[in-house]
Amino acid sequence: MTDAGADPEASRAEVRDGFCRWMHDHVDDLAPFRRERPVSLEEQLAEQRPLQRLLFDAGWTRLGWPVAHGGLGGSRLARAVVIDELAAAGYAVPELLGNTDIVGSMLVRFAPEIATEHLGPAIAGDEVWCQGFSEPDAGSDLASLRTRAVEDGDHFRITGQKTWSSDGHLATGCVLLARTGPVDSGHRGLTMFWLDMSTPGVTTRPIACVDGRAEVAEIWLDGAVVGRDRVVGDVGGGWRAVMYLMQFERGAYAWQRQADLRARLEELLAQRAPTPSPAAPGILGDAFLRYYALRAKCRGTLAALDAGCELGPEISVDKVMLGLAEQSVADAARSLMWPPFVTDDGDDAALARRRWAYSRITTIYGGSAEVQRDLIAERLLGLPRGR
Ligand SMILES: Cc1cc2nc3c(=O)[nH]c(=O)nc-3n(C[C@H](O)[C@H](O)[C@H](O)COP(=O)(O)OP(=O)(O)OC[C@H]3O[C@@H](n4cnc5c(N)ncnc54)[C@H](O)[C@@H]3O)c2cc1C
Incomplete structure (x- = not known):
């Protein structure tokens, strides 16, 4: 073991044991992070920041990241074990670790110098990142986006509007996709930039989601100047970078979510609702089935990503399974907590309502479920185009 506690050379079983021992030894330090509360996003990030710092300082969340970029080296599967055990022990996995x-x-x-500068601080909770891809008229059809980046000497001037950017109003940095090619250049004319959100000409406005929390934001760019050294990958290579990112958005992130879903299912089993709906056992059974299917699929995806595979349309299967599992678990909670789910003002009911509402969003972000199903049908199964 290193001084920090986490050892990049350890086997997964050793990481699991070592991390569980560490949690046991730090039970008092970890006590404030035991429960998720129905608070605003700002409050949640502020409450979770000290936990991110604790995990970073002990090395656990640096496992599987390259040493050159603030990590300890080793396998991303070791980091996945840490996330899994953290949630299983009843702690809320810090929201920002996913993005x-x-x-x-x-x-x-695609941008190792930028990773060297920013990855460590982000893992530690000192930076908040967002993704600036979608626009009011470019979501599923991302390649039609209109935000323009015009080359001007050693920098670019970026003008346009982004929307639905998760954490966008709180972010310090953004990976932003803009058009550097002609208007009709489609996906070939896009470039990805690293945008410092304090750049003059950048403004944001939060948007309240269906669960009542402002989790996403609009971002306006009015001639924001970004240096050439902030290009992520190549000029004109933005599509490649964003498609590479989607493997992690649709696949690796599902692992973090499944860890949370398992903890919620265990909580539900432990709860004794006063008058559960007659349909509740069946709904709970469905939720467990969907959860375990997701976990099994995700495990294979993580192993493939760890081995350096670039995954294609098969990653859409993970994304669809995640949406199904999220909604099943939230439906099970609603059934088991009925009627307090609708009548109670306490934290548990408020959190269950918020999670249920949020679960409806999970089939939209990262690419809508309908589009993922089309990708599976056409590109994985070779079926004819439906529309
Ligand atoms: C909570 C949340 C967080 C998000 N976070 C981010 C973020 O951080 N960064 C970011 O850039 N974006 C983010 N998004 C945006 C998200 O990626 C888009 O909402 C999503 O891709 C759908 O695009 P759209 O909203 O423009 O809907 P549209 O593309 O207009 O789709 C509307 C409806 O039509 C259907 N549809 C569209 N095209 C097809 C097709 N070809 N075949 C079948 N059905 C189709 C869709 O399934 C959907 O039901 C987020 C969205 C949400 C809800």
């Missing part, structure tokens, strides 16, 4: 995993994996590959 750091998604964006960080892409930066390490």
Whole structure:
């Protein structure tokens, strides 16, 4: 073991044992992070920041990231074990670790200098990142986006509007997709940039989601100047970078979510609802089935990503399974907590309501379920185009 506690050379079983021992030894330090509460996103990030720092300082969340970029080296599967055990022990996995995993994996590959500067601080909770891809008229059809980046000497001037950017109003940095090619250049004319969100000309406005929390934001760019050294990958290579990122958005992130879903299912089993709906046992059974199917699929995906595979349309299967599992678990909670689910003002009911509402969103972000199903049908199964 290193001084920090985490050992990149350890086997997964040793990481699991070592991390569980560490949690046991730090039970007092970890006590404030035992429960998720129905608070605003700002409060949640602020409450979770000290946990991110603790995990970082002990090395656990640096496992599987390259040493050159603030990590300890080793396998990303070791980091997955840590996330799994953290949730199983009843702690809320820090929200920001998910997006750091998604964006960080892409930066390490396409912009190693930027990863060296920013990855460590993001893992530690000192930076918040967002993804600026979608626009009001470019979501599923991302290649039609219109935000323009015009080359001007050693920098680019970016003008346009992004929307639905998770954590966008709180972010310090953004991976932003803009058009550097002609208007009709489609996916070939896109470039990805690393945008410092404090750049003059960048403004944000939060959007409240169906669960009542402002989790996403609009981002306006009015001639924001970004240096050429902030290009992620190649000029004109933005599509490649964003498709690479999607493997982690649709696949690796599902692992973090499944860890949370398992903890919620265990909680539900432990609860004794006063008058559960007669349909509740069946709904709970469905939720367990979907959860275990997701976990099994995700495990294979993580192993493939760890081995350096670039995954194609098969990653859409993970994304569809994640949406199904999220909604099944939230439906099971609603059934088992009925009627307090609708009548109670306490934290448990408020959190269950928020999670249920949020679960409806999970079939939209990262690419809608309908589009993922089309990708599976056409590109994985070779079926004829439906539309
Ligand atoms: C909570 C949340 C967080 C998000 N976070 C981010 C983020 O951080 N960064 C970011 O850039 N974006 C983010 N998004 C945006 C998300 O990626 C888009 O909402 C999503 O890709 C769908 O695009 P759209 O909203 O423009 O809907 P549209 O593309 O207009 O789709 C509308 C409906 O039509 C269906 N549809 C569209 N095209 C087809 C097709 N070809 N075949 C079948 N059905 C189709 C869709 O399934 C959907 O039901 C987030 C969205 C949400 C809800």
